[in-house]
Amino acid sequence: xxxxxxxxxxxxxxxxxxxxxxxxxxxxxxxxxxxxxxxxxxxxxxxxxxxxxxxxxxxxxxxxxxxxxxxxxxxxxxxxxxxxxxxxxxxxxxxxxxxxxxxxxxxxxxxxxxxxxxxxxxxxxxxxxxxxxxxxxxxxxxxxxxxxxxxxxxxxxxxxxxxxxxxxxxxxxxxxxxxxxxxxxxxxxxxxxxxxxxxxxxxxxxxxxxxxxxxxxxxxxxxxxxxxxxxxxxxxxxxxxxxxxxxxxxxxxxxxxxxxxxxxxxxxxxxxxxxxxxxxxxxxxxxxxxxxxxxxxxxxxxxxxxxxxxxxxxxxxxxxxxxxxxxxxx
Amino acid sequence: xxxxxxxxxxxxxxxxxxxxxxxxxxxxxxxxxxxxxxxxxxxxxxxxxxxxxxxxxxxxxxxxxxxxxxxxxxxxxxxxxxxxxxxxxxxxxxxxxxxxxxxxxxxxxxxxxxxxxxxxxxxxxxxxxxxxxxxxxxxxxxxxxxxxxxxxxxxxxxxxxxxxxxxxxxxxxxxxxxxxxxxxxxxxxxxxxxxxxxxxxxxxxxxxxxxxxxxxxxxxxxxxxxxxxxxxxxxxxxxxxxxxxxxxxxxxxxxxxxxxxxxxxxxxxxxxxxxxxxxxxxxxxxxxxxxxxxxxxxxxxxxxxxxxxxxxxxxxxxxxxxxxxxxxxx
Numbered sequence: 001x002x003x004x005x006x007x008x009x010x011x012x013x014x015x016x017x018x019x020x021x022x023x024x025x026x027x028x029x030x031x032x033x034x035x036x037x038x039x040x041x042x043x044x045x046x047x048x049x050x051x052x053x054x055x056x057x058x059x060x061x062x063x064x065x066x067x068x069x070x071x072x073x074x075x076x077x078x079x080x081x082x083x084x085x086x087x088x089x090x091x092x093x094x095x096x097x098x099x100x101x102x103x104x105x106x107x108x109x110x111x112x113x114x115x116x117x118x119x120x121x122x123x124x125x126x127x128x129x130x131x132x133x134x135x136x137x138x139x140x141x142x143x144x145x146x147x148x149x150x151x152x153x154x155x156x157x158x159x160x161x162x163x164x165x166x167x168x169x170x171x172x173x174x175x176x177x178x179x180x181x182x183x184x185x186x187x188x189x190x191x192x193x194x195x196x197x198x199x200x201x202x203x204x205x206x207x208x209x210x211x212x213x214x215x216x217x218x219x220x221x222x223x224x225x226x227x228x229x230x231x232x233x234x235x236x237x238x239x240x241x242x243x244x245x246x247x248x249x250x251x252x253x254x255x256x257x258x259x260x261x262x263x264x265x266x267x268x269x270x271x272x273x274x275x276x277x278x279x280x281x282x283x284x285x286x287x288x289x290x291x292x293x294x295x296x297x298x299x300x301x302x303x304x305x306x307x308x309x310x311x312x313x314x315x316x317x318x319x320x321x322x323x324x325x326x327x328x329x330x
Numbered sequence: 331x332x333x334x335x336x337x338x339x340x341x342x343x344x345x346x347x348x349x350x351x352x353x354x355x356x357x358x359x360x361x362x363x364x365x366x367x368x369x370x371x372x373x374x375x376x377x378x379x380x381x382x383x384x385x386x387x388x389x390x391x392x393x394x395x396x397x398x399x400x401x402x403x404x405x406x407x408x409x410x411x412x413x414x415x416x417x418x419x420x421x422x423x424x425x426x427x428x429x430x431x432x433x434x435x436x437x438x439x440x441x442x443x444x445x446x447x448x449x450x451x452x453x454x455x456x457x458x459x460x461x462x463x464x465x466x467x468x469x470x471x472x473x474x475x476x477x478x479x480x481x482x483x484x485x486x487x488x489x490x491x492x493x494x495x496x497x498x499x500x501x502x503x504x505x506x507x508x509x510x511x512x513x514x515x516x517x518x519x520x521x522x523x524x525x526x527x528x529x530x531x532x533x534x535x536x537x538x539x540x541x542x543x544x545x546x547x548x549x550x551x552x553x554x555x556x557x558x559x560x561x562x563x564x565x566x567x568x569x570x571x572x573x574x575x576x577x578x579x580x581x582x583x584x585x586x587x588x589x590x591x592x593x594x595x596x597x598x599x600x601x602x603x604x605x606x607x608x609x610x611x612x613x614x615x616x617x618x619x620x621x622x623x624x625x626x627x628x629x630x631x632x633x634x635x636x637x638x639x640x641x642x643x644x645x646x647x648x649x650x651x652x653x654x655x656x657x658x659x660x
Contacts, residue, residue: 042460044437067406073398089438092422107374108419130372218603247607273548277577279609
């Protein structure tokens, strides 16, 4: 049953049916007629029926670096909420942090299948830059700063600096770090710079054997913690680039009798829901992921409506959340 | 630069370029010519160039009930792996457990945008059934049993029965349950039936005030645990439909001095990575999510190739993982 047949069945015009499914204005009488006809026929509007009014496809592509991440989910859910209110649906692709899949996803969305794109970005290569410059639809970057584009990002450096400083202020002398890929400017490089700056500002030296690079997973955090503790000298505090990495490091500590926070203070970035239920509750930096999602979605809407030609980079601040894992009296 | 221009630049045929990007056979000489031309031009194959060989769009739509779920991520990553080997990309939509969005996503994918659909299903309504029957492309259901369709599901009933039985065998007498929406036949209804059967088989009675229904979230688990413990009589064991619900219930226990497992044994379904790092490690049922993803993807490939006209329902078994949260000596 197409929209015309259904309109006939309901005894209303096609445009009334379209307004009904697009939440447009409709008299109560017509609304009742349409609802009765839906009851009778089980009619489901086709995608095209729902876009009769606006004549646009109403799809936004969102490129995600991974699926099993609370931060990614928070950002994406708020993007969906803001864009949903404007009648857009999201098409997501998951790249599993693989550059090639990111590139092919950008390419896929560039072929006019969607009206806009939001890239939840990790590593940005030259190939990304050249493809992004060629996008035919408005494109917003969330999570990284990239000149010449509309971006929403976090103050990763400040977050890492102050979370590390908190542990050093409590008397830690042998700070260690498990970071992410340094080609990822936000979660990798900036969080590392923040850590290093806090260590140097505290008058301590950076010990290269106390610096590890992990993948974004608990398993990788576990492996890197094992390596950190394999040497003769042991760290007394550990800053991790993400909560998942920290959870893996904590599992290693639990299995090997390393007491938190007595032997090792530990902290991270993300403020995941599970932080409070870990065997020692985890101190972590709250980044405003939901706000980032809303901000990115609103930027995209503005770019679609061409309300401004000026690109902007919005950097969101953060909150330090102290819990038991850093609760040591100096 | 399109594929013809690039082929000319590289000094090879269009079909050689296509074979290159589709991992087809290619002589070393031609491969070297193409790679040199990529270096020179920064050429990125367009989506159509990559599909010249097969003449199909090579997209599969996957409908997800939520994003921040480890089980969903595990299933989806393995679907992506199997289909990726066959040259398919996944387009995902997240419905946030909203039936209307599930319906509109099915409708979206029905409009010939994709070559196949995998629905990670929760509640199946009559509207789902009628839309699923009208799909023009092969469609596989993962997570639920639905007659007349190819499905991959778990033994939810057996999983819940045996996880509950384990706690009752250790002497629990006042079993409680925090379940999911009973309209969700797998995670909601079957897990509840399994719990109830175990209670009755142990010669105990079901206490309606010890049965709660939560949403699929930690926050909801916390609220329902609060309600469970608000009465005069307290449960001594608790089976939760998911690890997230259990983590929320555990947070309530931690904040309110309810000792696990001494005062309350607790267990769930999912075997999430974080179970081992919770403040009391959580006993949980391991469902074979990765296998379910692979199986679903292979079913879809088989249906695309029309190797069989017979629909099948594959039910996967489970493993009980005992940890500290149920470690009470009777």
